[in-house]
Amino acid sequence: MALTNEKVQSYGTEVAVDESTEVYPRWMFWKKRRYVVATLAFFGFFNVYALRVNLSIAIVAMTENRTVTLDNGTVIYGPEFEWDSTIQGYILSSFFYGYITTQLFGGWLSARIGGKKVFGGGIAVTAALTLITPWLAKTSVYLLLAVRIIEGIFEGVTYPCIHAVWARWAPPLERTRLATLAFSGSYVGTVVSMPVCAYLAKALGWPSIFYFFGVLGLVWCAVWCIVVAESPAEDPKISKAELNYIKESLGHTDTNQRIRHPWKDILKSMPVWAIVVSHFSENWGFYTLLTQLPKFMKEILNFNLGKTGFMSALPYLAMSIIIQISGHFADWLQEKGIMTTTQVRKVFNCGAFIAQTVFMMAAAFWLSPVGTIICLTLAVGLGGFAWSGFSVNYLDVAPQHASVLMGLGNTVGTLPGIVSPIITGYIVTTPTAQEWQIIFYIASGVYLFGCVFYGVFASGEVQSWARGDVKTTETPMKERATMGLDNKSFEPDL
Template sequence: MASLVELKPTAENSKFSQDIQTEKKLRKVPTLCSTRYGIAFIIHFCNFTLKAQSVILNITMVTMVNSNRSQMNGSAKRLPVDLLDGLNDTVKSFPMRGSAFGGQFALWEKWGPPCERSRLCTIALSGMPLGISIAILLGGVISQALGWPFAFYIFGSLGCVCCILWFVLVYDDPASHPWISVTEKEYIRSSMTQQVSFSKPCLPVKAILRSLPFWSMCLCGFSHQWFVNTLVAYTPTYISSVFNVNIRENGFLSALPFLAAWVVGVLGGQLTDFLLTKNFRLVTVRKLATVLGTFPPSAFLVGLPYLTSSYITSIALLTIACGLCPFCQSGIYINALDIAPRHASFLMGASRGFAQAAAILSPTVCGFILTQDLEYGWKNVFLLAFAINLAGLIFYLIFGKADVQDWAKERKLTRL
């Protein structure tokens, strides 16, 4: 553990020391009531809606199948719910979702002071587990009480509200925002003087494709999304098949792990920025957060099939496993802002789009495993998620960086 906290006079430490000094000089700048935090909460709501709309497909699909079951023939009646889940996750993996995540990171290039990026990004990203939990919690209730079409009406209306808030309140940078205070605008500008370039950067595609730190983000993000999508798609099915609980109770139990993930997601960013104020190396903090969000959750998930006799212990492990996942929001998911702040939106869109392939492959592969061997299917599904998650983590620990890469630095031309 001593190697994890070893302090060295690196460029990244010097950069964050300057950022912290800037923050101390401007303590009068508002935080939670500020414009930048307001934007973080708007993105939080957008991510909430984006994820809730995805998950609601899984829930309403089951209701739609049950409502039309009387019109189906015998073979259609036996259509596995797991395969339906796989089909739904394929639908929700359109490339536009990768661009949606990349687009929000373009804002933090101009709006996120380096000493606050972890907490701002995690506030925004924590809307995703909250969206999952609310969709699981209310989706079945809405479908039973009002009918499954109303689930689409309600969550679709939330998407319209998100669009209105975005168009009215979100601006590209502090300089163009009409309601930001002068003090906050100066604070953001001063803290990002060394990182933000106002010239249009040229995207070094070849250098990016040859960059191991970039690929470490992609592969670790893919492996982590495989694990997360396994939890999202199969947590309700696992609870139902193992513990034989009713639909309403299943909804509450399935939502509990993602409520824990929402809380940890918000607190994780606070912890990360706190460690940076204590002069921890930035790369150490990023990798430590990624380890906490990948290895313990995978290990807990592997132990679940061996604890089927203990109902309370199984639910507790499942909740802890899901709750620890958002630590990665302070690790790999904002690492692009460290290695290439001028190209962070492209890197995040590309890496997130690459990771979203797991939303297609994970339910499909896991559904096939469960249909082939029901007795040992859950063990194999969870063991596979552990192996993939561990492989991505190891690759990131070896090749991940947190300093600005040479290909991402601004080139200044001089004449002799």
């Protein structure tokens, strides 16, 4: 069908719609190129986390006791790798030593050369290195540490650079749903990879984990490079109506201009630090469970390896579902004028952190297989609402600087990935239920601090120091509702 020649208002601009342009019904989202980009970004983050979490399952198989009969008939009982809990803590955290170093660089580089190139390149190198991980692990623990650090360096660019993609592709009223669609791939990747890793380890041996996901990552990279364009204007398959809508809603921002980042203003901005603190808080609980949950379930709940992989995935299954619901719900609240952007971010973020505090504390007290799994699933799952808060908030406060802000936030947010496994390695030595309770208490306290700090200082408005690169102003949500400008009024059925 074709639209009649009309103009629709979006963020203070009028979007001209050509009547000759072929457009699609709203439900045919897969024909909208921005959703194609988001879907492939989803699978990109799927690979990011599959490549990251594989060692959490593999290390259980690598260090568990087994019976081996040598050629001379000698029977040996023991682990293939005799690594104590402290060494395992360093191995599991080594990825983040590299990961933290390229956050700001990834944001800066993607702003200069484009998010598509940086995102695809980072995952491609990580996948290639994953293929040689088994050989390196068998050769030396130090080589294993080295390759994990290098993998972290290349994966470190992925989160910051995706905001450079959204700065070019995401209309303001679709930021949350597009961003959360992509980010949810991280949790689906965790959900799928944990049981798959456990199955591969039992059926084919732990090296097969690294071969399988290494190849899968390289296949995705080829598809990403072929299908995705750096910007809507460079996409040969985008419709004219969709191209006009994206360009007008973003205010004709010149995405090829060299952006100067006002670092002094950024570092003095409390709304920015509110996002950074929340990013740190969410990642503390997430990384603690991501790296330690399989070990906790085996040592305290006495699950075997196969069951550990499946049960460890449950919290991330809940999160992958909730993050999608929260993204659409957050955008809907803004579109209908029910809440301002600031209110949506604070309610979703702080509500999630309060729930996570409660259920993490409950998990510490209720140390039973059923009760603990329920509490941890709710603690991690409800964190999906926080991703409609702080993670999209970077685009709210400074759209054209969002990639470097994400780099700053993820730099601080990576510290839990380094510190948490090491702390766990020193605290959980026996291991006992009481030692694991301390780990849950720490996570609860971090969540609560993040809730209070974000609730006081967060904002959903473009900051004064970031207004120079945006040529449009946001019409307040209540005013838009009064004007009758719901989402249908803003966007033609592109």
